[in-house]
Amino acid sequence: MAPERGGAETGSGGSEEAGKWSAGEVVERVNRYLLYGGRENYLHLCRYLLCLQEERQEEDCPLPQELPFEGMYFPEDGAGGKVCACWEEYAKELTARGEADVLSLPRAGLISHRSSWISDDLSVEAALSEEFRKRGIYLVCAFHSGAPDPAMKNHSLQELMDCFFRSAGLPVIGALVNLSVWGAVSQEGSDLFEETARLYREWNLPVFYPLVSLFSTEEMLAASREPLAAELPWLYLQPEMQGMTEPVLIACRDGKGRTQVLPGRAGHFAGRAARWMRMRGKRNGDKKVALILTMPSVPAWKLRSGRLTAWTPREHGRYSEASEGGRLSDR
Structure with a gap:
């Protein structure tokens, strides 16, 4: 694909008919399809790229649909x-x-x-x-x-x-x-x-x-x-x-x-x-204010592994774990 074709010389010394697209126009149009987004714009982008590849008329490709950003x-x-x-x-x-x-x-x-x-x-x-x-x-x-x-x-x-x-x-x-x-x-x-x-x-x-x-x-x-x-x-x-x-x-x-x-x-x-x-x-x-004190539940995996977690007052809310299954530690 060669987007910039306008004014290119031919082998016979004449000039080729001005091309339909320039590189700058292609980049700008592709960016607009991507910028606005949406299903239709993405489909039209694919169609536009096929037009470029096959050198078909630009009119066959719908322009980007300008969708709102907010x-x-x-x-x-x-x-x-x-x-x-x-x-x-x-x-x-x-x-x-x-x-x-x-x-x-x-x-x-x-x-x-x-x-x-x-x-x-x-x-x-x-x-x-x-x-x-x-x-x-x-x-x-x-x-x-x-x-x-x-x-x-x-x-x-x-x-x-x-x-x-x-x-x-x-x-x-x-x-x-x-x-x-x-x-x-x-x-x-x-x-x-x-x-x-x-x-x-x-x-x-x-x-x-x-x-x-x-x-x-x-x-x-x-x-x-x-x-x-x-x-x-x-x-x-x-x-x-x-x-x-x-x-x-x-x-x-x-x-x-x-x-x-x-x-x-x-x-x-x-x-x-x-x-x-x-x-x-x-x-x-x-209005009423409710103060709720709750004990964290023991995760099931700690019960299965024999490690229990407990809250102890002497640790001011910290957790302690027992190395022996089924027995809570207060250390």
């Missing part, structure tokens, strides 16, 4: 559905769909990564939307690219919150479900985690981070002693350092690598989130 969407529509640019447009779309009544319900927001939307892998978002709705809460869904870029009109985390989940300066949601570890842009003298936690405090909303395993299938989760150990940094540590809560495992991967919602887990998480939202509506004087 927006508000409806999980039931899938990747090809309506995408709204702001809360006001989203509210109008609800009215046009005959669902204006949901605007009177308590609302929670959800942010997921664009990769889930562009690949139409929205089983978690759809399941959460359904479970929240069962509890009288409407879930407002949005996606982002994770890369703020003014030139491409990609918002920062703060700008996205203002655009999607605020109206006239006031929040239109009572809680936020964040399915991606996306932080605020760090300021001088602070790191990403501190800045994101500060931003969440300013919102004065509970921010939830339900867990979606990136690698494990349901069978792997059931068979492993420590099924999420390899994913500890981004499933537990980073969200906690950013100020998010409720690390409830709700989904894993199926045999093809797509998201699979674990039975009953989306409902369990939605119930906990709903209780958080109800508690925020109570006066502080009506």
Whole structure:
């Protein structure tokens, strides 16, 4: 394949007819297919490369489809559905769909990564939307690219919150479900985690981070002693350092690598989130605080191996192990 053909001389001393493509045009067009992504763009990219190889007319190759990098969407529509640019447009779309009544319900927001939307892998978002709705809460869904870029009109985390989940300066949601570890842009003298936690405090909303395993299938989760150990940094540590809560495992991967919602887990998480939202509506004087002291359970593998683990007061909560099976040690 020789993309740059224009003006090449022929052996007879004449000039070959100007070529259809230049190298720069080819690179730019290929990059645009990859940049916008999605099934159709990838198929059109393959078709375009075949056109180059076979020197067919460029008109045979559809141009890259410019898909949004962020927006508000409806999980039931899938990747090809309506995408709204702001809360006001989203509210109008609800009215046009005959669902204006949901605007009177308590609302929670959800942010997921664009990769889930562009690949139409929205089983978690759809399941959460359904479970929240069962509890009288409407879930407002949005996606982002994770890369703020003014030139491409990609918002920062703060700008996205203002655009999607605020109206006239006031929040239109009572809680936020964040399915991606996306932080605020760090300021001088602070790191990403501190800045994101500060931003969440300013919102004065509970921010939830339900867990979606990136690698494990349901069978792997059931068979492993420590099924999420390899994913500890981004499933537990980073969200906690950013100020998010409720690390409830709700989904894993199926045999093809797509998201699979674990039975009953989306409902369990939605119930906990709903209780958080109800508690925020109570006066502080009506709230109760429960202090729970619990003894850690003994792992089954330690029982089988004859090694028991016990908590002893003299060690101030440390664990001690007995070398003799069946006998607890207080050393």
